[in-house]
Amino acid sequence: MSEDIFQGYKGKALEILKKYNVRVWGQATIETTRGVFTGTVLPRAENDDDKHIVLKIITGYNIGIDIITIKDMKETGYQKANYKIPEKEFPYTKGMPSVKLFGTGGTIASRLDYRTGAVIPAFSPGELYGAVPELADICNLTTEKIFAVFSENMGPEQYKALAIAIGKEIENGIDGIIIGHGTDTLGHTAAALTFMIQDSPIPIVLVGSQRSSDRPSSDAALNLMHAAYTAGHSDIAEVMVCMFGPTSDEYGFLHRGTRVRKMHSSYRSTFRTIGDVPLATVKRGEVKPIKKDYNPRRKDRKVKILPYFEEKVTIVYYYPNMQPDIIDSLVDNGYKGIVIAGTGLGHVNKPIYDAIERASKKGVHIYMTVQTLWGFVHMFVYDTGRDLMAKGVIPAENMIPEVAYIKLGWALGQTNDPKKVKEIMLTPINDETTSREPYNGYLIYQGGVPEVEEFIKKFRK
């Protein structure tokens, strides 16, 4: 078995290590034109250059040595780091709900290898218990790593596999499901599962973290506790996203899987319900519904699993001066469904009308959504809208563009009949379109306004 004793080193740096016979994890004394350095040689991150060698010095800090300054180098010892996350048996408590956690690859709980800086995901119940012992006071937890992909690589295959796996768990009598997921496409998966798992008798909670759990200030542990409580105890039997409400460590929101969107690249409170209010707030020991009309938890095990998806579906984000060849090339490449994120009430410019007409005639299903995210598509208001509808574009009401994409893929996975597809698309399964938009469904307040400032100061947004 050949082991990589020069882990991550390449090019000139690798040559130097070989020349002086110093391995990764070797304790080395390096004589350079800048003086003598001693420490343990660490693996090098793959994307870093080949001009430096990384040392962990005695005080615990890492430094890099420029190889052109090296005069001599000696390995004086060797100690390979063997890093394992500690495991403690997850205690079983009679009378507590049983909850299943599916891992998809996002690191809901992880630990950093102090020596290499590599993130090691904690996943087995024992590892999770070691990291978040409070979970044992909430539920009896079992886990299953269903796949290991980054959030951005989650796709139809994963949606289907998840839906089927969850269906089985429901049949087997589980009280709640948690899905650990990277946050980038958490909303997409939530929508897909809403369509693929219908009439669930139990809560299905998707959860992630915006700050990795190797940080003391991570949101992971609290999110996980909120998710576990929701899955095990809440009365809301829907597909939900459970993430921070405010950026403070205070409470989480439960968002309906079809109306939720990641709205900030790095904030903890990044997930927001669009065009409506969230389902509920969650704290440890309490789920407080905001919406009264939700699907309640049931004792039965009747659930519909509909794992379908047509992959040849896309979103086109319209911009001024978009050329018709964009649409044409999609058709030429065999796309069966297009969701347009149009401007304003659902518009695109004239030059692409013909392309849309061509696509429609070839049987491509085209649905219109709004890139404003909030509000309905209203294609009757202007001529342009009416023209577009005449050319085969179907307005998708107030469906979020990404949700419309997921739903169209799911619909086309079941049928190609335009009428049936339209019926599926426009019949809401769980509020992906709503009949009305409440006045408090759109709240993007702007800073600087005295009342807003007062609110922020008082209520820790």
Place this chain on the structure above:
Amino acid sequence: MKKDKSPESIEFTPQKNYEQTRQEIGYVPRKKATKADYERIGFMSGLEVHQQLKTKEKLFCHCPAGIFHNHNDYNAEIIRHMRPTLSELGEYDGTALMEYKTRKEIVYRINNKTACTYEIDDTPPFKVDREALEYALEISLLCKLNIVGEVHITRKQYLDGSIPTGFQRTAILGVEGEIPLKNKKVRLIQLSIEEDSCREISDIRHTRIYKTDRLGMPLIETVTYPEMYTPDELKEAAEYIRFLNRSTGRVRVGSGAGREDVNVSCKGGTRVEIKGVSYNKLIPELSHNEAFRQWALLNVRNKLNDIIKDTSKWKIQHQEIDYRDFDLKYEPIIEGLIDKYRIIAVNLSNFKGILSHFTQPGKIFADEIADRLKVIACLERPNMIHSEELNPKVIEENFSKIKELFNASENDAQIIFWAPDKDIPTALETIEERCKMAFKGVPKETRKSFSDGTTIFERVLPGADRMYPDTDSAPIPLEDKYIEKLSKTVPTDVIDRYNQLKKWNIPEDTYTFIFRNNLYPLIEKIIKDLKLNPVFVGTFIGHRLKFVEGHYESANNFEYDKIYDLLKYLIDKKLEIQLSKKMLPVVYQYPKMDFDSILTSINFKPLPKEEIVSKIPFLKQKFQEIKISNDDQVAKHWIMGELQKTAVGNIAPDQLAKAIEEN
């Protein structure tokens, strides 16, 4: 009642015990301590000197650095709870555990002027501030450190909440340097660049409030080896590092801009870190007392180990007591009752004479327990009373009754504390833990300092396993070319400057003022450009300016360069240089006023020397008339006095004296 007691127990009083234990360990006040005393207790110390850099922006975001707010000047608050992360060995770090036990809610006050989403950990770091890096490298070069080839940003965990991420981003720039003291060289372990932490507003019960203005400002930390063997040596090293930092002109000055962590141990003791000492003048007293505190704790250890056979089995006993059964008329207890606090009595077997054992001037072992109750169990002081108070708070019969309650022996000691329900388990744990630590000696901890030279427990000293790479930042290469370029601009060494001042015969009592304010470059420039007498320049700055600073209010915009302008003005105008002494207070108070106006304001009229000299014969005659004395010297002094007002600035005193003799 007293007759049947043994002689020792009759004699025992906490006050006497305090005195006696103080003598036992051979405590001497610092003023009387000699080198031999420090050798006896094995005094050893090192420094971590923190110094803010004078940059425009913060280290990892683009917020301005150096703007500060009042406590209540904020736009928003954010709450966080810090969670310990597991250490490498699967154990929680001691500090981590302690901070977690405290169940603190951390509140951050954010002002939009000085904090963005980075400070509160809602945005990853931006690229490191190049200005800060450059300044820090200049100082590293001055410290003769081996400069690293590549800077790796590292995370250093802090769970007290002082940094919202729970870690400080920090990076080593150089290792293995040295600084020269008068009689020895002190080696440096390393110099790092790091982000400054939040400033604490309050820490009451379970809520700690911080403000985020200072958070993220660039800071350097210079770490010495523990090679200082007396408090004075320690102070000398601290001063040298401070002066070295200031000699670059790249650092901030003023309250809190430079802070020292002082590491102290005694023979058989352990490294204890006194945190955030802002004034170097406090260092000797603080380190002296800390070494003796450790020496005292070792004495406590020996006493306990002598009397307790199996310390591993030692436990506290506790019982809730009813206020009505006792005579506890002590304000804090009564106030606690209003908040439904419960009162708990604790028996510490074989701790008689330990609670009142001397630890620091005016402090006893019981304070070690009370301080931990405050920090760990979040019980505000006063949080307990005990059977060996130097100034009893309640009548002593209470403790006799409690002794009965526990069926305690004569050698036991007792504590009464009061706390809310929720905090009682932690409080009991804390008391037992601290007592058990006494069997081992000196606990590893960081301590907070007071200006009287004493310290209190701040937190458990963090372990080594709290450093890990920052996955959010790429390493920064430092090429030879860049380092060479920087080497060309670094100032001369402080030690060389010190020697030059000596060569110029400038009196030594001016040096601290000169280095503290980085005035050497100004002195050098004046001597070189204006060709003035070095002793005059040195004392003008080291004595006169220091006096003026101490006695007058300055406008904010007074800058030291103004002194150069002042002296040059006098030379250009061919005015007597001594006039500068009279002008300085005005310049200092009104730096915008032009020098001509200043001359008018001090009633100076330029007169030719001849005109002044021409008055001498008249005054000589006048002196003859009043005839106080026949002594020529008296006559000379009298005439000089008469002429002084008009002479200052027009004729040098020695010239005037000569003129009086000659005319």
